[in-house]
Amino acid sequence: MPLAKAKPAEFHGVLxxxxxxRERDLLIKFLTREFGKKMFLVHGAKRPKFRLRAAILPFxxxxxxGDLKAxxxxxxxxxxxxxxxxxxxxxxxxxxxxxxxxxLIDLAFQDSLPIPKWYDQLMIGLxxxxxxxxxxxxxxxxxxxxxxxxxxxxxxxxxxxCHRRDLPFDYSEAYGGLICQNHFDRDPYRLHLDQKTxxxxxLFSVVDLTKLKTIKVSDQTKKSLRKVIDQLYSNSVGVIPKxxxxxxxxxxxxx
Numbered sequence: 001m002p003l004a005k006a007k008p009a010e011f012h013g014v015l016x017x018x019x020x021x022r023e024r025d026l027l028i029k030f031l032t033r034e035f036g037k038k039m040f041l042v043h044g045a046k047r048p049k050f051r052l053r054a055a056i057l058p059f060x061x062x063x064x065x066g067d068l069k070a071x072x073x074x075x076x077x078x079x080x081x082x083x084x085x086x087x088x089x090x091x092x093x094x095x096x097x098x099x100x101x102x103x104l105i106d107l108a109f110q111d112s113l114p115i116p117k118w119y120d121q122l123m124i125g126l127x128x129x130x131x132x133x134x135x136x137x138x139x140x141x142x143x144x145x146x147x148x149x150x151x152x153x154x155x156x157x158x159x160x161x162c163h164r165r166d167l168p169f170d171y172s173e174a175y176g177g178l179i180c181q182n183h184f185d186r187d188p189y190r191l192h193l194d195q196k197t198x199x200x201x202x203l204f205s206v207v208d209l210t211k212l213k214t215i216k217v218s219d220q221t222k223k224s225l226r227k228v229i230d231q232l233y234s235n236s237v238g239v240i241p242k243x244x245x246x247x248x249x250x251x252x253x254x255x
Contacts, residue, residue, distance in 0.1 A: 006067040006075070011035060014061040014123060016102045020046075028056050028076065029106070030064070033119040037111045040066060041073040055079040059088050059098065061123065070112060087130040096246050097135035098126055101142045103241035108149035121145075124209040136222055137215055143229050144204040152236045156205040159183065169198045171228065173235060178202075191231070197224040226251070 013030035016037070021027045026045035031037050044050055055064065055076075062082030067075040088094045105122060109115050125142060129135045147154060155177025158165045167180040172187040178198070184190060193201075200217060217225070233240055 006069050008065070008077075009035070009068045010063060010065050011068070012062070012119070013038075013064050014102075014119070014126070015056065015058065016106055017099075018045075018056060018058070026056065027073070031102070031105065031115075031119055031122060032064075033116050034114060035068060036113040036115055037106060037109065038068060038074050039111065040076040042076050052076065052079065055082050057084060057089075059085040059095075059126070061085070061126075085126055085130040087132070088126065093250060094129050094135050096243070096250055097139045098129055100241060100243040100247055101125060101139050103243045104142060104146055107239050107241060108146050118149075121209060128209065128212065133212070134215070134217070136226075137217060138209075140200075140225055140229060141204045141207055141209065143233070144201065147232065147237070150237045150239065152232070154178075154205075154232070156202045161186065168195055169193075171198070171201070173231075191228060193228060194221075194224065196221050197228065200225060201228070 011030075012033040016029040016031055018026050018028045021041065024044050024046045026042045028040045028042050028045075029037060030040065042052065042056060045052070045056060054060075055062070060082055061084075063080050064076060064082075065078040065080075067077065085098070088098045102122065105118055109118070121142075125138050129138050153176075154171075155175075158178065159167070159169070159180035159182075160172065160175040160177040161179055161183045164180050164182070167182060169178040169180055170184060170190045171177070171193055172179045172190045174187045174189065179187060179190065196218075200215075200221060203215075
């Protein structure tokens, strides 16, 4: 939906992050369903009795009213029907993975580009994390499915050389996707992934979060998934959110 000058609008939004701006103000970034990512200047947001305080807490979502601009800063005026992801807010690990997932979406898409599919996807993912689903797995799913938005589209369907689907696979960065065992010799630098890791990478590339009930992944496979996804983002995407560092630190403390 194109926007001209500042235009009053109602929108559905989930708060991505906030940061200080001047002495009493905040800059609040929302992913909105209708208008994509928008940055809002909220005057007086640091005051103790600011009337919109409940609406701009971390991990808040709901229906908002504001004056929206096509470019530059928009202005938040009011809200209704807001809620918070309390489970995420109260748990440092859930918080870290949710923050990282939102950071990936922020990096993957330009501001003011409507992406209702990803708004819906993010809301589903955050609700799953909030209610106890494995935050690592939800994050892995987002990482794999967001690759295309970063301009990277690995072939998870079949062998990138002969298109067979009935043989063991490995991942080849040189061929941009899977290769079957008949062609392992084509890439001496293939990743040498085990078949469980391959299975979950393929599953994560197509899984529908609305139909997700349970996925059990061993700690060993989680480590393998983390390693290959990190390698894909480092070598092919080249953009890693700062919030990823905290997740890496959390991993070092796991027993």
